[in-house]
Amino acid sequence: QVQLVQSGAEVKKPGASVKVSCKASGYTFTTHFIHWVRQAPGQGLEWMGIINPSGGATNFAQKFRARVTMTSDTSTSTVYMELSSLRSDDTAVYYCAREFGGNSAVDYWGQGTLVTVSS
C-alpha cells in the first residue's frame, strides 16, 4: 500500500533552517511527483511547491522561491524539503502529498511534520 512517512517534529530558532523528509513506499518512487503543503496553526492549507523525484525538477510558489529547496534521493525513495531563514510565521505543519494522473492532482498524504520556530 502507498505510504508517505515524514520525519519528526522540529523546533528551530529564527534565522535557522529546517529539513523535512518524506519517505515513499508501496509504489514506483520516480513515477509520481511530490507536493509540499503547509498549514499554520488554526489556518488553511498553503501550497509550497512540487518536485519530480526523477531528475529533481521543481516548481515553487513565488512566496517561498527564495527560501525553499526540494530534493530527492532515489536510492532511499525519499524527498526532502528545506526551508531557510525561518521566521515565527513559518510555524506550521508541513505535509508531503503524492501527485497522480500526471496533472498535479493529489491522492496520498504524509502524516505531517510540525515545525515550530521560536526564540
Place this chain on the structure above:
Amino acid sequence: DIQMTQSPSSLSASVGDRVTITCRASQGISNYLAWFQQKPGKAPKSLIYAASSLQSGVPSKFSGSGSGTDFTLTISSLQPEDFATYYCQQYHSYPLTFGGGTKVEIK
C-alpha cells in the same frame, strides 16, 4: 494566482442532512478541481479529483460537480464521521491554490 473562494466558511447540520459546499474560482479552471476532508490533528484526505471523480475508497455519499469557475461538493446524508473541515483546490495552474475551508459542525 487563481483565487478560490469557498462558502459557507462554516455550517451546522444534523446527522442525515444533505450538505452542499460551494467553491468559486477567480478564473476558469476547466475541471481541475479537487476536494479534501480534514479532521482535527490529522492530515487532509483526498475525496474528489477532476471535479467529480471519487478517489478510491471514498463512499458514494460524497459527490462533486461543476466546471469552469463554479463547483460544489455534496454529502448526501451526513454521518458523525463526516464532521470535519473541507477544502477545495485548483490544480489548473501553478501556484496551486486552496479555498479557505468549510467547517461542518454538529447542530
